[in-house]
Amino acid sequence: MSAPLYQLKAEFFKTLGHPVRIRVLELLSQREHGVSEMLSEVGVEPAHLSQQLAVLRRSNLVVARREGSTVYYSLTDPQVAELLAVARSILSGVLAGQAELLADLRAAAPEAAPPA
DSSP: OOOOHHHHHHHHHHHTOSHHHHHHHHHHHHSOEEHHHHHHHHOSOHHHHHHHHHHHHHTTSEEEEEETTEEEEEESOTHHHHHHHHHHHHHHHHHHHHHHHHHHHHHHSOOOOOOO
């Protein structure tokens, strides 16, 4: 019996639940990147990047190709880039709402009493 769709979605979002993986996917949303190029952009140790790329490969979110001694990665589906753009839009709205709430709280705060 196959897993329910909601369980598969949860696993998918768990895969996305790491900052290095998100950064890699953002870079690959722009274009294909070599591993050494990603290292300088992501700012982690090579072993850590390799580990995170393996997770993304196992989840079929990225694909690797070798050209000489260089390994290049790209997205398997352009909808991953669309998903990241939607997430950015949602977060922008949430943060804008929080900024508005903070402004309202500051405006409604009573003036602090001078020290006695």
